[in-house]
Amino acid sequence: MIKPIRNENDYEAALARIDEIIDAPSGSPEADELEVLGILVSDYEDMAEPIGLPSIPDAIRFEMDRLELEQKDLIPYIGSRAKVSEVLSGKMRPTLRMMRALHKNLGIPAEVLLQDPDAVFPHDRIGLDWQKFPLREMAKQGWIEGRGKTLADHAEEIMRSFIGRAGGMSAIPEPVFRATDSPRQNARRDPYSVAAWCLRIMSLAKEAPLQNEYKPGSIDLDFLRHLVKFSSVPSGPKAAVEFLAQYGVQVIFENQLSRMYIDGAAIMTPQKKPVIGMTLRYDRLDNFWFCLFHELAHIGRHLDKGDSIFVDDLSLRLPLNDDADKKEREADEWAEEALLPSSAWREHPVSQTPSTQNVLDMASRMRIHPAIVAGRARYKSNNFRILARQVGQGQVRGLFL
Known part of the structure; x- marks a missing residue:
């Protein structure tokens, strides 16, 4: 009885039967069986070993012949x-931009150009110029591989x-590409540099995830007021970062790229994990703690x-900047109150006479680092x-970068 060939065992059995009846006389039942088995074996072999895709050059040349094109016609x-x-x-190998053009204008299937039977072109993101990154x-920073013209040619990939x-x-990070009239956004900032840096922060966070999960709502003013106490201990910044890791908040330090002009960012990653990125472009303790x-x-x-992301240039935070974005003001309020409560500031002589002695006295009373008091005095x-x-000055970068 002839049965469908569903696996290798059926295939081997069919081949063995073909060997037995290979010399069957024409018109005999065995000859009919031999013909049917031959068809079944051929179909199974085609299914198991499908015909490979033509190479990209062969596919292009085929369409050139069909459309009667010369090499110069492919330049566009x-x-x-x-x-x-x-x-x-x-x-x-053609770049994705080239492949899309060949697909659109010559009709070469995406699976041939991508050399994958199931492949389709990735979505061509409208409004994003890959070569502007x-x-x-x-x-040079070691974030990606490549050099010279290959970088520009294969920017999208x-x-x-x-x-x-x-x-x-x-x-x-979609928000960094949106133009706003916020006084907190540096007009010289390059959104592609900022986006690349934010993506770098997210990739580093993804590569080395924290063991502890973040619980939404765990960061409030009381939490921050406890955290500021780390500023008074040796290597306070490192101690604070390690403490935050216990609560599922990752802090990552990475040098900024040209034309970024940012101090830090708060990012909610696609994995719904909060990450803080810091550039330490100003290597000072007062800047570190406020950022x-x-x-x-x-x-x-x-x-x-x-919200998904906030990118901050704290050099644009000036006392007279009353028109700052509401959410930036809210972040300022918590940071200021946690680092050095306004009531304590107003009651101490340092608010009127910002001398070294007054800075040290208030820092001692509040049990915080003098840099926080000095930074407040300079800002106010x-x-x-x-x-x-x-x-x-010069007491932060060496700890992290």
Whole structure:
């Protein structure tokens, strides 16, 4: 009885039966059986070993012959006569941009161009110019691989891989690309540099996740008031970062790229984990503590309620800047009150006479680092020349970078 061939055992049995009846006379029942078995074996072999996809050069040449095209006719799709020659010779794999153009204009299937029977082109994100990312600088920092022209030619592929390490396309920090009239946004800021840095922070967080999970609502003013006490101990910044890790809040330090102009960011990753990124562009303790607390306030007051990212240039935070964004003001309020309560500040002589002696006295009374008091005095007086020796210059980067 002839049965369908469903697996290797059925296949081997069919071959053995074919050997037995291979010489069956024409017109006999065995000859009919031999014909049917031959069809079944052939179908199974095609299913088990499908015909491979043609190579990309062969597929292009086939369409060139069909459409009667010459190599120069491919320049609009591939970019130059030299690149056309490299693609047709197999020396260069077409970029995604080239593949899309060849698919659209020559009709070559995506699965052939991508050399994957089940492949489709990734969504071509409208409004995002892949080549505007600072690829050379990212490669120099060791964030991505590649150099020279290959970076520009394969910008989309490189960035898609980079974004994938951060958590996928949903990780792209959309707000940094939106133009606003906020006084907290530096007009010289390059959104592509900022986006790349934020993605780097997310990828590092994803590569080394914390053991403890963050519980929404755990960061409030009391939490921050407890955290500020770490400022008075040796290596206070490291102790604070380690303490935050116990509560599922990751703090990552990474050098900034050119044209970023930011101190830090509060990010809710695609994995719904809060991460604080810091550049330490100002290597001072006063800047470190305020930036850390400002970003923590964003987590407690805003990320917990659905926001995804805040990127901050604290140099634009000036006492007379009353028109600042509401959420930035809210983060300022928590940071200021936690680091040094306004009532205590007003009652101490340092608020009127910002001398070194007064700074040290108040720091001792509040059990916090003098740099926090000095930083408040410089900010409130809008005079950043005073107390330069009390702000902890050069005491942070060496701990983390």
